[in-house]
Amino acid sequence: MTPLPAPARAEIVVDLGAIRHNVRRLRELAGVAMMTVVKADGYGHGLAEAAGAAREAGAEWLGVATIDEALALRAAGDTGRILCWLTVPSEDLAPVVAADIDVTAYTLAELDAIRAAVADAGRPARLQLKIDTGLSRGGAPMDAWPDLVAAARRGEQDGAWTVTGIWSHLAASDEPDHPANDAQEAVFHEALAIAATAGLRPEVRHLANSAAAILRPSSRFDLVRVGIASYGLDPAPGHTPDLGLRPAMTARATLALSKPLAAGASVSYGHIWTADRATTVGLVPVGYADGVPRHASNVAEVQVAGRRRPIRGRICMDQFVVDLDGELPAPGADVVLFGDGGHGEPTAQDWAEAADTISYEIVSRIGGRMTRRYVDSSPRFREDHES
Numbered sequence: 001m002t003p004l005p006a007p008a009r010a011e012i013v014v015d016l017g018a019i020r021h022n023v024r025r026l027r028e029l030a031g032v033a034m035m036t037v038v039k040a041d042g043y044g045h046g047l048a049e050a051a052g053a054a055r056e057a058g059a060e061w062l063g064v065a066t067i068d069e070a071l072a073l074r075a076a077g078d079t080g081r082i083l084c085w086l087t088v089p090s091e092d093l094a095p096v097v098a099a100d101i102d103v104t105a106y107t108l109a110e111l112d113a114i115r116a117a118v119a120d121a122g123r124p125a126r127l128q129l130k131i132d133t134g135l136s137r138g139g140a141p142m143d144a145w146p147d148l149v150a151a152a153r154r155g156e157q158d159g160a161w162t163v164t165g166i167w168s169h170l171a172a173s174d175e176p177d178h179p180a181n182d183a184q185e186a187v188f189h190e191a192l193a194i195a196a197t198a199g200l201r202p203e204v205r206h207l208a209n210s211a212a213a214i215l216r217p218s219s220r221f222d223l224v225r226v227g228i229a230s231y232g233l234d235p236a237p238g239h240t241p242d243l244g245l246r247p248a249m250t251a252r253a254t255l256a257l258s259k260p261l262a263a264g265a266s267v268s269y270g271h272i273w274t275a276d277r278a279t280t281v282g283l284v285p286v287g288y289a290d291g292v293p294r295h296a297s298n299v300a301e302v303q304v305a306g307r308r309r310p311i312r313g314r315i316c317m318d319q320f321v322v323d324l325d326g327e328l329p330a331p332g333a334d335v336v337l338f339g340d341g342g343h344g345e346p347t348a349q350d351w352a353e354a355a356d357t358i359s360y361e362i363v364s365r366i367g368g369r370m371t372r373r374y375v376d377s378s379p380r381f382r383e384d385h386e387s
């Protein structure tokens, strides 16, 4: 018998079957084209792997923030539609145009840069325009929109590019009753009308992220840009109906040490926790340098050898301590920081609440020295039929 490999000191385990399941489910629900957002290393799940799973589940588009991310997808062999939306003037856009990636412009200066890249690449660009409907982050303000649209139309007529999309982004889609949702959608309709009058006929008009794609059918237009829900996490805790999405990421470690602790002893830097009774403690070999939020010190829980255990004292750079309540599981025991919650372990959402943040930050920051491993809970359709 081949011995099983020793469990890693600390690792992230990603279930690609869960990502495929979630993308299929969300695409079916939205009923329009699906853009799976894989920026920030696939929200910590791995850029190329998350992208591959999304494509297998039918995602027509992939969305990323930066040029580097878009080019990395091409380098990994992805040949489908990709949109990127955050560039700075020093970046060379020619490789993006050459790689047939859709780029986003917010300003006339960006149109000039894209025009130069088109000359260098020797082929027309695929261009999308972003209107700022009220997030007041990226995008053209309404005042500048008619000029941007007119310049984009001229570039289309002289063969510099095709305007493939017009889009915007919501500020409060995780609060379905927030007045910004209606207001932004109304401004988006206005912007689309101005573009249509200027002669633009974009292939895709899009506004919705995960929360809007799920909770706000009127925001779906031709395409939805779904990030967090693809990874099985809830984009709008307290509002999202149960869609059967499955968290794809498990963060686990191997217990380094367990030992008794005397009543009155204090734990970790600053001694912010003191044992009020004799107990036992365990040492978990990951810390804030691995993306475990220090804000969850003394608050979050993990699962050790199948049982929930509270973190005691401060989370350090490389390690933290848990209360084992008198038990002494042997070093080498399995520690689950978070997973899909199906076996009593905490979820990334639980960690988000403990650290006063959102699950997006938990999964996109966890990593550091942890290794990543892929599993597949549901074999692909084709393999089902080959075996």
Ligand SMILES: *Cc1c(COP(=O)(O)O)cnc(C)c1O
Pocket: 037, 039, 085, 169, 208, 209, 210, 211, 225, 226, 227, 228, 229, 235
């Ligand atoms: C990150 C991002 C998304 C995805 O948002 P989720 O809430 O994760 O679905 C969509 N659109 C833009 C512009 C983004 O930056």
